Amino acid sequence: MNYQLIAIQIGDLLKWDTSVNEIDRIARAIFNFDASRFPNDSITSVRAQRIYDWIMTLAAKKMNNDERHMLLVRFCKELAGDKYADQVVKILEKNGLPYNIVYKDELNDFLNRGFHEEVHKHSRRLFLQGNYFHAVFEAAKAYNRAVKDKSRSEKDGFQLMMDVFNSSSGVLKVTKCETETDRNVQDGIKFLSAGLMQAIRNPTAHEPAVMWPITKQDCLDILSFISFLFRQLDKATYYANEREA
Structure with a gap:
């Protein structure tokens, strides 16, 4: 799972439609830790860097992988909103996030119906x-x-x-x-x-x-x-x- 690439791509996607305050607000509502600094010279946007810091901090934390992946999905989807939801999902899928975690909520809604x-x-x-x-x-x-x-x-x-x-x-x-x-x-x-x-x-x-x-x-x-x-x-x-x- 390439968290660094995910962090760069999510930051690049969302940097124009959010703010540092909004990024921090969403992150602190989801994570039980503060962001560490992960300087990256290839990132020129303050907002993209903040997204990068939060995701890389999550990647560095010791926890169960499924829990980490679910927190990542929740953070990215909350940041994206409806406007960028599909693109965020594609980024997560492309970078190897397990299918059942990317679509956890949707999958539960579907499976709970007991379809033919x-x-x-x-x-x-x-x-x-x-x-x-x-x-x-x-x-x-x-x-x-x-x-x-x-x-x-x-x-x-x-x-x-x-x-x-x-x-x-x-x-x-x-x-x-x-x-x-x-x-x-x-x-x-x-x-x-x-x-x-x-x-x-x-x-x-x-x-x-x-x-x-x-x-x-x-x-x-x-x-x-x-x-x-x-x-x-x-x-x-x-x-x-x-x-x-």
Whole structure:
């Protein structure tokens, strides 16, 4: 782990958008020690030097490496704010900071939802990077593909869901469709799946991300919804219709 390079790069990134007082205020709220001096002739900014001093002091302290890394991430993210958060994360990742520590808070938010394995596969990395728009889009596309594969249908999107989950003629059954309740549940999954295509997949496929923003909370909620549908699909049984028989 190259703390010196991290300290130089973080200082260079943030030197124009902070002050020495702000750097010290954030550092003292996070660390239980004072900064030592680490003169570096290549650093010409007082603010960049102050960031360098704090990070190098942290690097020199005797403590568990995971604790040190977590303090570094917290300090850098607090300094960066929303404006530079993505760039700070890239610097930390590029310089070898463990993935699970760089994204510790985001990872906990993601894992605590208990998402379906397909949502993990297609959306985890995007979510951790803060790319909520594409995290949702990829999960919705994956669900559409999974339904197509299991139903052996050439249809797509809204019409696919309305066709294959139909309680009378559909080839995918999540219930036996024998009672009114069975049929209601079956049609409910049909409409929920079709709604996912209309309300989520289609807008993310056709609208620019800046025109259709998705918040972190909305992303988590939508991914939970898609996880629910994936689990219903897992339970669904394929029945060949008369045209295929």
